[in-house]
Amino acid sequence: MTTLTDPPVAPPRPGNEDYPLGPVPASARRPFISLAPILAGFTLYSGTLFAGGLIGPSFQFWPNLIGLILIGNLILGLYAALLGYIAGNTGLTTVLMARFSFGNVGSRWVDFILGFTQIGWYAWGSALMAQLLNRLAGVPESWNGLIILFFTYAFCSTAYFGYTAMDWLSRLAVPAMVVLMGLSLSIAAGDVGGFAGLQALAIEDPLPLSAAITIIVGTFVSGGTQATNWSRFARNGKVGFIATLIAFFLGNGFLIFSGAFCAKVYGEPDIVQVMVQQGLLVGGLILFFLNMWTTQDNTIYAFSIAGANMFRTSKRTLFVLGGATLALFMAWGGIYAMLVNYLILLGTFIPPIGGIIMADYWIYRRGQFPALESPQPAFRWPGILAYILASAIAYGSNQWGWGIAPVNGIVSAAVLYVLLSKSWPSTEYSQD
Structure with missing residues (x-):
């Protein structure tokens, strides 16, 4: 078996790397x-509001809509939290864990797909800021190039300085966002006539239950796969699990609920647009700015982690600046508009990575990864083949409506990985 051992890496420097x-x-x-x-x-994340808007008008508010939101976000939350537990126990990111299940060279595919997805969304977010200011604040479109330039680098500032800067931003921004959204939702509840008014609203074009849950889970499952970038800082696996579960179950659930609620009441899932209708323009702009900043800095941070691992360098901050610059040109060139559907498609191919990593950690290695310095094969074929087959299953599920596509990808990847690992010749797939 061919093994590769990376050259020794310099001890991690304190600070923002x-x-x-x-x-x-x-x-x-x-x-x-x-x-x-x-x-x-x-x-x-603003995109989650639109996912809620897709399902909101299709179901009665109680118990159908609320039940769907709870089930869908519980699935998403548990998936992300299980990865968060591994990260809290090991202190490793998803891309580092992937070395054990995909191989030293094979894991670079994981670096690429996670990094490319994030940089595409970062370009989309920067352009979205310009479009919002055009619509809501009357800023001339001729200023869009400068607006994109400013926000591209402004939003990456906290990611550049690392966990501590992102920590303080989130402690201030998250409560402010919750208060602003709660205010808008309370006004919306009054406008529709409370619970009775919500229950009386007509149902439009009912969605199949599996499709609705797929929308809820699929919207942020790629983000859940990369939540380890932060849960690895947890004091232990239990803390990583609980913090991730709360964030994805409650945080993502709150956004799905808000989009669905606003779509039912106003026919508009974007709570920022709704706040403008409610006469809360300034509050809406503040909410959108904070919303984008806390997501964009996480997005570019995730890209920097993937990039550093791909090139085996500890200089993470270079990838923050380099990634922001790449996103800037993508946004300026309008490429971001063509990328969105492709990036959503990539969301089908990301969840199997998490399924393989969980199966590798808990079943194949019995809860103990080897040291990162230990020799690794260039390609771990059970992981690579399980990923290809599970991605095909997830894609087929998405195309032909076979159950919940992201869940099918995760479960099939885990099962296939275990079966292939046990049947693969030990000389080609031995513990290193």
């Missing part, structure tokens, strides 16, 4: 009160 090539040491671990706001800020 945040240990991209090794486990987070005990001295840098953070408490729950620090971790939960960062993860929650990541999940408070």
